[in-house]
Amino acid sequence: xxxLLIYPIFxxxxxxxxxxxxxxxxxxxxxxLGLITVAAILPQxxxxxxxxxxxxxxxxxxxxxAELVMISAMIVQKDDFLAQIREAKRRGKKVAVGxxxxxxxPQEAELAGADYLVLDExxxxxxxxxxxxxxxxxxxxxxxxxxxxxxxESPTPRFDLLDKNAYDMIxxxxxxxxxxQCEFCDIIVLYGRKPRTKTPAQFIAELDRLQELGFKQGIxxxxxxFIGNKRNVKLLLRELKVWMKENNYPFRIxxxxxIDLAQDQELMDLMVECNFRAVxxxxxxxxxxxxxxxKKYQNTRDSLSESVEKIIxxxxxxxAGFIIGFDGEKPGAGDRIVRxxxxxxxxxxxxxxxxxxxxxxxxxxxxKEGRLITQTGNVNQTTLMNFxxxxxxxxxxxxxxxxxxxxxxxxxxxxxxYRHFMMIGEPKTNSIGSKLVDLTTLRALFILCWxxxxxxxxxxxxxxxxxxxxxxxxxxxxxxxxxxxxxEHFYEYRAIVKEKIExxxxxxxxxxxxxxxxxxx
Numbered sequence: 001x002x003x004l005l006i007y008p009i010f011x012x013x014x015x016x017x018x019x020x021x022x023x024x025x026x027x028x029x030x031x032x033l034g035l036i037t038v039a040a041i042l043p044q045x046x047x048x049x050x051x052x053x054x055x056x057x058x059x060x061x062x063x064x065x066a067e068l069v070m071i072s073a074m075i076v077q078k079d080d081f082l083a084q085i086r087e088a089k090r091r092g093k094k095v096a097v098g099x100x101x102x103x104x105x106p107q108e109a110e111l112a113g114a115d116y117l118v119l120d121e122x123x124x125x126x127x128x129x130x131x132x133x134x135x136x137x138x139x140x141x142x143x144x145x146x147x148x149x150x151x152x153e154s155p156t157p158r159f160d161l162l163d164k165n166a167y168d169m170i171x172x173x174x175x176x177x178x179x180x181q182c183e184f185c186d187i188i189v190l191y192g193r194k195p196r197t198k199t200p201a202q203f204i205a206e207l208d209r210l211q212e213l214g215f216k217q218g219i220x221x222x223x224x225x226f227i228g229n230k231r232n233v234k235l236l237l238r239e240l241k242v243w244m245k246e247n248n249y250p251f252r253i254x255x256x257x258x259i260d261l262a263q264d265q266e267l268m269d270l271m272v273e274c275n276f277r278a279v280x281x282x283x284x285x286x287x288x289x290x291x292x293x294x295k296k297y298q299n300t301r302d303s304l305s306e307s308v309e310k311i312i313x314x315x316x317x318x319x320a321g322f323i324i325g326f327d328g329e330k331p332g333a334g335d336r337i338v339r340x341x342x343x344x345x346x347x348x349x350x351x352x353x354x355x356x357x358x359x360x361x362x363x364x365x366x367x368k369e370g371r372l373i374t375q376t377g378n379v380n381q382t383t384l385m386n387f388x389x390x391x392x393x394x395x396x397x398x399x400x401x402x403x404x405x406x407x408x409x410x411x412x413x414x415x416x417x418y419r420h421f422m423m424i425g426e427p428k429t430n431s432i433g434s435k436l437v438d439l440t441t442l443r444a445l446f447i448l449c450w451x452x453x454x455x456x457x458x459x460x461x462x463x464x465x466x467x468x469x470x471x472x473x474x475x476x477x478x479x480x481x482x483x484x485x486x487x488e489h490f491y492e493y494r495a496i497v498k499e500k501i502e503x504x505x506x507x508x509x510x511x512x513x514x515x516x517x518x519x520x521x
Contacts, residue, residue, distance in 0.1 A: 001133070004066035005039060005161070006088075007032035007052040008073050008080035012496065014350050014381050017168070019488040023444035026168040028054040030220060033157060033171035034072045034099055034122075040155040041126045050161040053080060063091055068133075071114075072099035075357070076380050082112045089113040094138075096129060098122060100190055104358040106141070117141045121176070121191070123149035151176060151196045156206050159213055169220045169254070172206055174198055174236060178225040180258065182282075183294045183365070184323070186357040187224040195228030200239040207243065211250060218277075221255035226279075228258075230267060237270035244274050249429045254278040260298050262307035265314070272315035275429045277479060279311065280319040280350075286340040287333060290326035294362070308344040315425030317479065320346050324400050325354035327390045334399030338406050345420040347413065347483050351404050353396065355379060356387045381493075382500040384508075397505055401498050408490035414458050417487075418465040421473060421480045448485045 010016055010028075017029050032052055039048045049065065051058045069088040073081035078101060088095045089112075096116035102109040103119045110117060116132065118125050120143045128142040159170075177195040178187050210219075227233050244250075253276045261268060261279065271279075283304060284296055291299045308318055322337045341349045355378055356363045366372050371388040378386065381404070389396055406412065453462040462484075469480050 001043075001046040002065055002067040003039075003042070003046055003048050004058075004062055004069050004093075005032075005035045005048060005050045006058065006069060006071045006084050007035055007050070007054065008071065008077040008084055009053045010077055011079070011380060012382075012493070013076060014352075014493065017486065017489045019492060020486045021168055023447055023485055023488070024168065025165075025440050027056075027163075027166040028052065029168050030171045030222075031162050031167045032072065033173060033222060035070070036157040036159060036161050037154065038070065038072065038098070038122050038126060039158040039161060041122050043130065048158065048161060052163075052166070053084075055163060055166045063088075063093075066093055068096060069093045070096045070098070070118075072097070073101045074099065075101045075104065075378060077101065078108075078378075082108065085109060085112040085114050098125070100186070103143075103190060104186065115139050117143075119143035120147075121149050123151070123154055148177075148192050148194075148196060151198050152202065154198065154202070156202075156209050159206075159209055159215070164213065164215050167217060169218045170210060170215055171222050172203070172219050173222050174203055174226065175223045175228055175232070178228050178258075180225070180296070180298055181361075182296045183361045184354060184357065186360050189359045191224070195225065195232075197229050197232040197236070200236045203236055204239065204243050207247075207251065211247070216250070218252040218254065221253060224256055226255040226257045227261055227264075227267060230264065234267060234270060237267075237274050240274045241270065244429065249275045251275065252277045254280070256280040256282075258298050259283065259304065259307050259311075260301070262302065262310040268311065268314040268316065272425065272428050275427075276316060277427070278317040278319060280321065281308070281311075283308075283320045283340075284323045285326065285329075285333065286336055287326070287329065290329055290333075293328060294326055305340065305344050308346065309423070312345070312420065312424050315427060317420065317424060317483070318344070318346050319348040319350070321350045321352070323352055323354050324403070325385050325389050325396050329389075329391060329396075331391065331395065332399070333396075334403035338403045341407060342412070342416065345416050345423060347417040347420055348486065349407055350381075351400065351407060352379070352381050353383075353385045353400050354389075355383070355385065381497055384501065384504045393508075394505055397501050401501050404497050405494050408487065408494040410452070410456050410458050410487055410491055411461070413487045413490065414452065414461060414465065414484065417480065417483050418461075418469070421469060421476050421483075424473075424476060426473065426475045444485065445481065448481065448488075451488065452484060 015029060035050060049062055051062060071081060071084050081101060085095050095114045096118055097109045097114045098118035102117060106117050106119060116129055118129050124144050124147055125142040132140045175195045175197040176191040177193060179193055179195060257279050259281050285291060286304060288300055312318055324333050356366050366387045373388060374386045385393060452458050469477055
């Protein structure tokens, strides 16, 4: 069987980083881990070609070669996902689809013409697809309600299918699932509330494979809560610490975690000793009433700002997610988020309006209350809320746009980044990544210094901050410059957010405006 694996285009988004990636000649931030895992699960006697449309187009030769087309996508990739199904069917190809988006809303993929819907987690449902193909079935829906696979049996992904020079970081996964019950989150719907982890040996085998293939990028652990099973995480980190030292710390690692990470100093120290450099926290809002309403109780047990500071001082750069538009939210939520970000020095704050994602507890509650505007969610920062909030949508949207604009003012961003790195605990390892300097790196550094140190209003503080980092925190210098460079993306993206949100407000249908006014009153 000749299988063409297609990864659809991501629209320009908070995480697309086009400007920053162009500085270092990369095409995309992360590769499609799901598809290269699918290729590892399917029979290895089959032939595979992977096309990530964020990197390049599909060739006519590849279309003609394929006997089966397989496409995976997240909700944000919806448009190109459906377009690729239709293109494959136009060419007479059999199409199998899977991933978070079709698992949440399979009817849309089916309407677009998909023949096989391989839903939920592939370790369980891909063997059902193989059996159906062997029987000659022309269609099928494959899912096993309630069952979750044992990820200790998941094979090493087919990293060899990737263009290793196309990506800024490489995706790996250690666990699936999250123990918490946040109302708006679809992770617990897709992967359950009992975190399942790989074994340390499995994870280290994946690192060995990356080294064997010559990958040198940083690693992003895509676990939605890396510390969901703290016992197993510590078992991994103790073995990973040894592997990292023996291999001269070849990879820098970033991940996502819940803020209760701050309560476990041993865990933070182990992460830093294993060359973890950054962690994304779902803070959502400094408003405790909203946190309680959305059942994000883990964020109410300790001071949020003190927890963030503790993580930073332990040696981990903090990124964080923030949301506006919770029910019962008081006016000024956008300003409160901006003040919190400034106080805690978080450089990269992902700010979004709340979206109700399919099948979440929030989705079901709003559907029951008759407050859903559209039947699909969208996690892009350029999209209005898809439900009727309890205060005026226009008020929320303006707070959001103004907050996003302020957060990514170049001077404010540079100030936060400088304060963050002056606070951060220094690395406890000597990563070889910090010693690699090539022409691409030098070019990126020159462009960064030109824009931020000459062209922009940041010119005077840029050079002063750079000198102070070099003098007082030289071991974080390269990390600091990388984060400084990322504002090149956000500086442009904030204008896109402003334009698209304001345009959508003007184009709201009259009936929707009437519903919004009725609820707000």
